[in-house]
Amino acid sequence: MTSSATAPPQLSGDPVGLLIGGERVTASSGPSHQHIYPATGAPNATVVLAGAAEIDRAVTSAWEAHRHWMSLTVDRRRDLLIDVADAVHDSLDELAALNVHDYAVPISFAGTALLLERFLRHFAGYVDKPHGLSTPVTGSFDVNLVEREPYGVVGVITPWNGALAVTASCVAPALAAGNAVVLKPSELAPLAALRFGELCLDAGLPPGLVNVVPAGPDGGDALVRHRGIRKIHFTGGDATARKVLQAAATNLTPVVTELGGKSANIIFDDADLDAAAMLSAHQGPLMQSGQSCACASRVLVHDSVYDAFVDRFVGIIGAAKVGDPFDPQVVFGPVISHPATDRILATIHEAVADGAGELLIGGKRMAGELAHGYYIEPTVFGGVDNASALAQTETFGPVLSIIRFRDETEAVRIANDTPYGLNAFVQTSDLTRAHRVARQLEAGSVWVNQFSDIAPQGPYGGYKQSGFGRTGGLAGLHEFMQIKNIRIAMR
Numbered sequence: 001m002t003s004s005a006t007a008p009p010q011l012s013g014d015p016v017g018l019l020i021g022g023e024r025v026t027a028s029s030g031p032s033h034q035h036i037y038p039a040t041g042a043p044n045a046t047v048v049l050a051g052a053a054e055i056d057r058a059v060t061s062a063w064e065a066h067r068h069w070m071s072l073t074v075d076r077r078r079d080l081l082i083d084v085a086d087a088v089h090d091s092l093d094e095l096a097a098l099n100v101h102d103y104a105v106p107i108s109f110a111g112t113a114l115l116l117e118r119f120l121r122h123f124a125g126y127v128d129k130p131h132g133l134s135t136p137v138t139g140s141f142d143v144n145l146v147e148r149e150p151y152g153v154v155g156v157i158t159p160w161n162g163a164l165a166v167t168a169s170c171v172a173p174a175l176a177a178g179n180a181v182v183l184k185p186s187e188l189a190p191l192a193a194l195r196f197g198e199l200c201l202d203a204g205l206p207p208g209l210v211n212v213v214p215a216g217p218d219g220g221d222a223l224v225r226h227r228g229i230r231k232i233h234f235t236g237g238d239a240t241a242r243k244v245l246q247a248a249a250t251n252l253t254p255v256v257t258e259l260g261g262k263s264a265n266i267i268f269d270d271a272d273l274d275a276a277a278m279l280s281a282h283q284g285p286l287m288q289s290g291q292s293c294a295c296a297s298r299v300l301v302h303d304s305v306y307d308a309f310v311d312r313f314v315g316i317i318g319a320a321k322v323g324d325p326f327d328p329q330v331v332f333g334p335v336i337s338h339p340a341t342d343r344i345l346a347t348i349h350e351a352v353a354d355g356a357g358e359l360l361i362g363g364k365r366m367a368g369e370l371a372h373g374y375y376i377e378p379t380v381f382g383g384v385d386n387a388s389a390l391a392q393t394e395t396f397g398p399v400l401s402i403i404r405f406r407d408e409t410e411a412v413r414i415a416n417d418t419p420y421g422l423n424a425f426v427q428t429s430d431l432t433r434a435h436r437v438a439r440q441l442e443a444g445s446v447w448v449n450q451f452s453d454i455a456p457q458g459p460y461g462g463y464k465q466s467g468f469g470r471t472g473g474l475a476g477l478h479e480f481m482q483i484k485n486i487r488i489a490m491r
Contacts, residue, residue, distance in 0.1 A: 016047045016190060018054055018214065019197040021061035022207025029053040030219055033187040038104040038334040039325050039373045045101075047190055050213035052222040055182070059228040061208035062153040062180035068206045070150070070178055074128040081124035081175060083203040088117045091199060095164065095192050097326075102189035103160055104325045104373070105288055106333045112164040115454065116196065119168035119472075122456035123176035126477055143488040148481040150178030151230035155223045157244070159236045160188035160336060161291045166235045166258075167193055169460065169471035171210065174233075177480040180209045184223055188336060190214035224248050231480070232256070235293075237394075238465055256469030256479050258293070258461055260394040261422035264415035265296035266437065268408075269304045271427035275449070277312035283425065283451055285362075285378040285398035286320055286332050291340075293466070294452040296425050298384075298391055298418075299402045300411050306404055310382055313402075314361050317378050323370065334374040335397055341365065341374045344397035347390070348379055356388040357381035357401060386414050394420070408437065416442045421463030423452055444470075 016035070017026035030051030037044035050058070069077065088095065095113035099105055132147035154174050158166040163185045174181050185193035190212075197212035213219065224232055224247040234244045235258040248255045265283065267276050283296045290297065301309050322332045335341055348363050362379030365371075376398055384391050384401035391401045405411040415424055424443035428434050438446040444462045445452065454460055459470040470476050 016045050016194065016214070018048060018050055018058075019194055019210075019212040020054060020058045020208070021065075021211065022201055025054065030215060033214075033216065035188070035190075036337065037101065038336055041338070041372045041374065045191070047187055047214055049187055050184070050215040050219040050222075052219070054213060055215070055219055055222040055226060058182045058208075058211040058213050059153055059226050062182055062211055063228060065206040065208035066150070066152050066178075066180035069175075069180060069209055077176075077178075078124050078127040080204055081120055081127065081172070084200055084205060085117050085120035085124065087199040087203040088113060088120060088196070091195070092117070095195060098192040098195055099164060100325045102163065102191050103291075103336050104333045105161075106325045106327075106330045108328055108331055109288060112162065112168065113192070116164050116168040116172075119172035119456045123172040123477065126173075126176045131481065137487065141490045143490060145486040145488075147484045147486065148177075148478065149484055151480065151482055152179060153182065153228055154179045154231045154233065154480060155182045155184065155226075155229045157184045157220060157223070157232065157234045157236065158186065158193065160186035161288055162235070163189045163193045164196070165454070166471075167196055169454070169456075169476065170233045172456070173471070173477045174480040175205075175209070177477055179480055181211070182223060182229065183210060183212045184220055185212065185214050187214050187216050220244075221247055224253070225250050227251055229253060233469070233471075233479070234258075237396075241467070256461075256471075257467035258469075258471065259422070259465060259467040260396070260420055261293045261295065261462070261466055262298060262392065262394050262418045262420045263294070263296045263423040263425065263443070264298045264300050264418070264441075265425035266405075266411045266415060266427065267299065267301045267305065267309055268411075268426070268428040268430070268433065269302040270429045271305070272429065272449075273305060273309050273312055276427040277309060277316055279425075279427070279449075279451060280313055281316040281320070282331070284400045285317065285380065289333055289335050289376070290378075290398040290400070291335060291396055293394075294423055294454075296423065297395065297400050298386070298415075299400060300405050300414055301402060302411075303404055303406055306402075310360065310402060314380060317361055317380060320378065322366065322375065332378060332398070334370075335376055337374060340397065341376060344376055344395060344399065347393075347395050347397070348399060351381060351388070351390040351399075354388065354390075356390040357384035360402075362398070386417055392418060408433070412437060412440045416440075419465045422461075422466035423447065425452075
């Protein structure tokens with residue numbers, strides 16, 4: 001079911017600037033970027049991008065703010081982070097709308113602002129909790145302290161498809177740990193992140209504690225190479241990650257990465273097929289039009305229920321409402337850009353030509369009232385060979401492969417037969433099987449009978465080429481802290 005895509009509510013005609021040291025900066029050494037609204041293919045805003053000079057200014061401002069931040073008592077820092085969470089709560093609708101403006105994710109899926117609030121509240125509670133310990137020393141009565149301290153200034157590079165989600169999972173623990181942040185959102189999706197930076201100021205955070213500097217590749221390279229950046233958290237694709245790691249090596253700057261995925265969703269013969277089909281549709285091609293590292297783009301189905309599952313699954317895909325992202329009934333929107341559209345369609349055409357599987361639904365760019373936007377039909381291939389490019393390469397679009405398996409051993413083997421390892425999904429009514437299979441899957445997160453419901457209490461990150469390091473939980477807090485040992489002689 002489709003609806004038309006209309007122009008979104010009008011943004012201000014002013015250029016979208018940077019946020020450095022508490023000030024909006026609209027004159028930059030970097031270029032400007034014409035932001036395109038993917039649902040219509042029309043310009044939406046002009047975005048000022050940071051160059052090397054603005055990155056340097058942001059880092060300098062962040063160090064000043066860091067010193068101020070650490071001069072505050074822990075209870076004051078805790079309360080200020082709670083104030084930021086309150087400001088985010090009061091602006092949830094605005095942030096969700098800006099998320100739609102950013103990359104035309106349907107408003108029904110634009111609730112990552114709530115995730116931002118939850119991460120802020122959770123990590124605010126860690127500010128005044130003990131982070132270190134003391135230990136006895138062999139053969140001595142010395143005082144031996146092991147403390148965790150902030151790095152100082154960290155750089156956070158967010159992707160266009162999850163700027164608020166990554167801001168939530170990185171900026172909240174970074175601030176709680178005592179750092180200042182230079183946040184670089186993609187030029188394709190800077191609007192919600194910039195508004196978050198303003199909310200931080202409105203809530204009373206020191207100017208410069210959170211600098212927001214939209215930038216392209218040159219600005220990102222300047223950030224990673226800057227000597228004042230003590231740690232980098234990068235979320236994005238593996239090709240860009242390699243460039244980030246090479247640039248960070250200049251100063252031996254440590255890097256945390258969250259990268260791509262080709263996640264398997266295993267449907268066992270005892271699964272609730274109606275629930276499994278619904279989850280698979282929304283965790284697969286429908287969620288953000290498949291433009292998420294968390295997508296389960298390979299669905300592994302037991303032979304005995306394959307046909308029954310496929311009938312249900314294709315029916316849900318065919319009934320999904322497509323169209324205007326601001327329509328709360330719409331669940332499927334466009335992909336991010338014209339180049340992405342061409343790339344995804346080329347992947348579909350190659351899969352058909354190679355006989356990688358049977359095209360069950362979709363496969364074309366949408367026409368009619370949606371023709372000016374970057375809409376591709378949700379596309380499903382059945383009977384896919386897991387060794388094919390279709391099953392092994394991250395498409396980052398609304399394309400899903402269904403693969404048969406005969407038994408549990410084969411399902412686990414196929415699921416793990418990928419260079420990625422971010423998520424895995426298991427659908428079964430057998431609790432013993434759920435435990436057994438989950439422990440065999442090579443993935444940072446395993447979700448049993450549920451969506452990838454990221455929460456601040458749980459560590460999130462990848463195995464293999466899906467990255468290293470974690471966000472969320474105590475592990476996520478510790479990513480933004482370094483360990484110091486202090487030993488005091490007692491003579």
